[in-house]
Amino acid sequence: MPVEFDGEYWAEHYGGRAAHGGRQPTVHLVTEVGDLAPGRALDAGCGEGADAVWLAARGWRVTAVDISATALGRGREHAERLGAEVVDRIDWVRADLTTWTPPGDAFDLVCSHYVHSTAPTGTLVRRLAASVAPNGTLLVVGHHPSDPHHHGQPPRAAQAQVTAEEMAAGLGPGWDVLVAGTRTRPAGGGPHGPTSRDAVLRARRRP
Template sequence: MSEEFGAEYWEERYRGHSAVHSGRPNPQLVAEAGDLAPGTALDAGCGEGADAVWLASRGWRVTAVDIAATALRRARERAETLGADVAGRIDWAQADLTGWTPAEEHFDLVCAHYVHPAASREALFRRLAAAVAPGGTLLIVDHHPSHPQTAAAHASAPKAHITAEELAAGLDPDRWDIAVAEARTRTATDHHGHEITLHDAVLRARRSAA
């Protein structure tokens, strides 16, 4: 798994395509964060920046982190085309989430979408949860095991798939209120232009204010 999801893997993936993602924000982010009051946000594994740009356009101050230099360059360029009101709200950072530790209790929103670190994902999620400020929100969206197309894409890495219940189990119930922990489907278009159905595991939780 370390070879599949290391820096070389991601850089090669982005360099091999003119655009890996659609350029639209993740629909689960839109659904779960659309009503939140803007504050500080961490977008962990930001890729080409669609989620960070969406948050910034809604007034969030965003720290957007990714391992791939090519992805960050594209993300920064896209944000700059939207003007200073958006680009000026985003701080881009290149870092390997496998060992990167964000500031604890710092962000009003911490989100991660389909993040596959080279090492322990459980350890990463613990660090992301620790970065949420009291009263803040943790949003994790990942590949659900039920989708065979996704499973086939990463057949050598079964830990690339997880259920929302497994994600929720890693949070202390005395410190977190689970708002959403469920499987959802969404449609997307693959690189061949075909519409496909994807299965997501969605966790949204609020950290206790006290």
């Protein structure tokens, strides 16, 4: 029976434990965004906040959104451990990305990692893209269907899979696609350990 990736699913996912445990930012964020000048960022589906905290520590002013109050609480605690500057640069927002519209100006960076929400991929990408300022960057990452960690798993894993082409199809006109492809990353276990395969879309909104 396919599982709905709704609020109830994520509440159970985070219940009682640090689900993604790491204090490390996503490897694709570091690669794709590391050389951008800090500005305003939206981390959509921020989970326990490793990416939001990494961005804030580099001077970005971050709006970090997630449907899970537990995950947001852990993100806040993580930020507090790094001090007042990081705390002050992050707004933690509990909201459902399928309906939430950010107030105020658009963002210089909108990033979203592994958010397999209930909305179709194209719909979610379109919503995220609408929040990017002219010249701003959109970075969306998901689990690619060829990811070996999903082979032989139940239908809910298949629901979470996506290709960069599917994500790019959610963009309207007025975008330069800088990266749309499959990337590998270490999946724990050190340099000789297993790797995961991700779909990565990086695009820049034209002025």
